Amino acid sequence: MTQDADAREATRPLAGVVVLDITRVVAGPFCSMLLADLGATVIKVEHPDDPDYARTFPPMVAEGDAAGESAFFSQFNRNKRGITVNLKSADGKALLKQLVAKADILVENFRPGTMDKLGLGYDVLRLCNPRLVYTAISGFGRTGPNSSRPAFDNTGQAVGGLWSMNGYPDRPPVRVGTIIGDLAASLYAAIGTLAALRVAERTGEGQVVDVSQQDSILTLTENAVVRYTTKGEVAGPLGNDHPFVRPYGQFACKDGYVFFGGYTDKFWRLTCDMFGEPHQADDPEIDTMEKRFDPDVAERKVKPLLERWFGAYGKAELEAMAGDRIPLSAIRTIAEVVEDPHVAARKMIVEIPVAGESVRMFGSPIKLSRTGEIPLGKAPMPGEHTRAVLMELLRLDDAEIQRLLNSGAV
Known part of the structure; x- marks a missing residue:
């Protein structure tokens, strides 16, 4: 050498x-x-x-x-x-x-x-x-x-x-x-x-x-063990949902799917602002993180909003809109990951x-x-x-x- x-x-x-x-x-x-x-x-x-x-x-x-x-x-x-x-x-x-x-x-x-x-x-x-x-x-x-x-x-x-x-x-x-x-x-x-x-x-x-x-x-297995040992709950398949955090999962857009994790009050308010509907953050049914965690409320009130918002844009558009402020990422194929400039x-x-x-x-x-x-x-x-x-x-x-x-x- x-x-x-x-x-x-x-x-x-x-x-x-x-x-x-x-x-x-x-x-x-x-x-x-x-x-x-x-x-x-x-x-x-x-x-x-x-x-x-x-x-x-x-x-x-x-x-x-x-x-x-x-x-x-x-x-x-x-x-x-x-x-x-x-x-x-x-x-x-x-x-x-x-x-x-x-x-x-x-x-x-x-x-x-x-x-x-x-x-x-x-x-x-x-x-x-x-x-x-x-x-x-x-x-x-x-x-x-x-x-x-x-x-x-x-x-x-x-x-x-x-x-x-x-x-x-x-x-x-x-x-x-x-x-x-x-x-x-x-x-x-x-x-x-x-x-x-x-x-x-x-x-x-x-x-x-x-x-x-x-x-x-x-x-x-994340929280599955302690959920069972403390509450007797047996974790099962949830698809793309989280057991208690909402909204936090996969959502369809014009050209594919995105992950959106804006479940905190801060991120929720920023999201409502981003889509030009800031009043949604003050809706008394979904104005706190705890209320949005409720499965019925999430399905009835939160999910339709997100589907309407995300459905109007493509993956790249949504990522650009979210920027450094909101946890939103395109669900990429391996081809897209390999060619990703950040990667x-x-x-x-x-x-x-x-x-x-x-x-x-x-x-x-x-x-x-x-x-x-x-x-x-x-x-x-x-x-x-x-x-x-x-x-x-x-x-x-x-x-x-x-x-x-x-x-x-x-």
Whole structure:
């Protein structure tokens, strides 16, 4: 590295932190990607004959006659180095232990007990490195009667209560339209990992970070838990409504829909003024926030007003009218979000190389004022950096690496 490159590397928040990522799909890869985006050296470990099957997920980007690379995979594995290790072989187990001795963090998302069966559980690996932060992401966590059950994202949404709350009251529940169980678990895992890393740096002692999809989803249910425990109310689907705040939801306009959240007295009065009907704010039936919260009043008096007002304008017109004064936003399609000038100004759409092309994908929402931008690199091909990592991190020579290759360990 040049002196300037060394200086830039040193400013990365997690510079010098080595992460072993033995996860697949999203719950895990997203966690380690966040660490990589913050400057950690993340080494993605895959089986030489059975790599992460998210590599086959669409959309695929092809180069010439090649089968192509997955943009989906690249989005969650950028900035990582890739090696292959067969964790079922004796040489592969020994190699992982050597890598653990040089690492700060290991992230895995196997079903609880799988790493123990391989002889590579935390109690074994901590003997190789007492400072190791061992982060385990699973459907139900490492303890409890359901810990050994298989799980996917939909499992977390189902057993965490979120699925039962989503949709419309007169229809069956609807899953949230993204893999929020995987994503939420990864976010909590990243937070827990960094907390445990601080402890390890201070005390020299690592620990297990145990994050479950069910637990993570449960924390996203807003007021549902306390409504049940205090009032016995079971939250159900509400469509686009809020359980008690009104007006606060989706409203149709000339060319689509907007979110409007002007439920406070201040925002309500500003809204009435904006539409040229200031007297509506003094209507004795809807002149206070508490009155507008009443479901019957909201349906009979407030909703017709808003539908009449919003129906006369388009999304862009309404946003311009509301400006910085009133909480009103267009409900954008993904195409509109990707092309949004504000999103561009926040550098939330970045270009990452995939199969020789530059693919736009989401950037990092973490903005650090002193560190500045951290360059984002491509996702690795299976085993792309095996030789380099084994030479740099473990100081293995060519002959030993070739022996491991020949034995199928890497």
